[in-house]
Amino acid sequence: MDTLLAPDARLARRVLRAVPTMLLWAAFAVAAFLLWPTNLGGCTTLTIVTGQSMEPTFHTGDLVVTRCTSPSVGDVIVYQPHELDGPRIIHRVIGGDASGWEIQGDNNDWVDPFSPTGDEVLGVQWFSVPKVGLAVQAITSPWIWASLIVLAIAILVWPRDDDEDDEGADETPAAAGPPEAVPDLEPAAPGETS
Template identity: 80%
Template sequence: MLFWAAVAVCAFLLWPTSLGGCTTLTIVSGHSMEPTYLTGDLVVSRCGEPTVGDVVVYQPHELGGARIIHRIIGGDAAGWQIQGDNNDWVDPFAPTDDEVLGVATFHLPKVGLAVTAVTSPWIWASLIVLALAILVWPRDDEDDDGEDDDEADDAEADQVVEPARDPAVVT
């Protein structure tokens, strides 16, 4: 019962916004949020009411689905002023509340690098090629007769070998 309760809580907390949930997972790429977040960090953000000072993940309509993770430095729900911690300029976008996917809750340093490696098509293609190579690699036919080498050695050891007699030697 506790296991299913834990699964339900995890599902509720991690259900993605793309499926109607409230959680957005973002892998940081770039230097605009240093030193707060570094490239490869996984940031978990949850829906909520953003305020000035919060780090938010937003998706401007102009970028066709790309996400940006920056800090709110001003504005309101009608249009926030956003800036990266390591940037000298304010973002050219003024996202509204409907473009903000979530407020950053916590991050896992460098976990995004592992996720990126696992989702890489090159990694998967390499694993498939390796699996196929192992599958079709030619095998030694000597071991395919069904008799184990140890059993053959045991059978030879059980045979009694008499010494050879030389007919030329007379006793």
């Protein structure tokens, strides 16, 4: 016996089917807001640690995620001094204020020669993920990409075993068609037409 669903039940069912999709989109929007990089107008900076100046806190290959906020003494910050024109430095604030922070690496005996101001500080450490940077460096390595391209070309060009089996099949006679006219080799008698 078929029973018809009430209109309210259909609506409730449709809403329940849409909830997981809406939650997924909401989670995506929150993640995009929180992880949107500063070079695209966001407030997050991703930095891969190189060197030993921040050991034992961070090691080479660790990924440090920073958010733009006002640092205080004891915070780990990422800054980009104007004097160096490009590289980022990740060290700890040991003193100063927004007009010029005193910075030092956890594993260094000296204070950094730079006193980054508020506009040079890219962010304060939010969280870190150990060794993720090593995978990112491997993926972006030109040697890895060149090796993958050579491997892909070799796979495409290398003959397969199936090709050798098919060679015998190519030697079959051509498809039967109308027979060709065979020329008459006997000379025609005078007065006969061919």
